[in-house]
Amino acid sequence: MGVVYPESQSARLGVVLRRSPGVTAWSKWVWRATSVLPGAGDASWKVLRDEGGVTEYHASTHDIHLYVSDTEAYAHELQAQSPSVYVILREGEDDARMDVLTVTVSPYEAQDYSDSGEEQVERVAMPPAVLEWVTAFVDQHHREEPFVKRRRNKHRTDRKQAGIGDARISQATDVYRAPTANLQEGAE
Structure with a gap:
């Protein structure tokens, strides 16, 4: 068992993978998480x-x-038409197998793995026992955060002089002039 964090729960899940022959010359096997x-x-x-x-x-x-800080993601998954468990796979050292990196019920975490393109993310139907466990965890710990509209900063930035550069360096001209300063000098 890994590190135990306060306000978290964990459970064991076995991962069932199906290997079937590939349909192209480039892929000898097709791997899918089935349950x-x-x-x-x-x-x-273990062969089943x-x-x-x-x-x-x-x-x-x-x-x-399951972490208290991620209850929004779990609540989002529970609202799906068919809640899922995500199995994250990566090609093994030998081409004959896929390695299971992790298992999660957070669609946000699964999306992060999907974005890299290095891992294969498989959705598997959430078993009733896991669904009850996740639902109870979300009911106990999730608190909706009210939407707060961000206020605009009313600080005026148009009053700054362009092309001043570093005030600590004394020089006749500034090498870090803004491009608009060049246009104004050429017009004179």
Whole structure:
């Protein structure tokens, strides 16, 4: 078990991956996360099913953490038509496997991994036991923050003189002049 933070909870989820033959010459295998197993024990690529070249593995088991600071993301996921668990995959050292980096219920965290393009983000239906656990956590800890419109700074910036540069350096001209200052000098 990893580091335990105050105001957080964690649970164990097993990850089931399906390996099927690729359909192109560039991809020998296609990997998909198909389900998660709440409360699963440790596993290391245990074969669950093997039919017609398609193999399902209990690839690994990970701790999934819920943090009070992320309840907005969890609440957002719970409002989805079908709440999901996100499995983050990365190509392994050998091309025969995918490594499971982490498992999360935060769509914001999943988006961060998706943006890099280095990881494969898979959505898996959230099992009822996990759905109840996340819902109870959000009900207990989530507080809606009221929207506060930002006020505009009324400081006037148009009164500053362009092209002054560093006041500590005494010189006849300033090498850091603004381009508008050059135009005004040429017009004179």
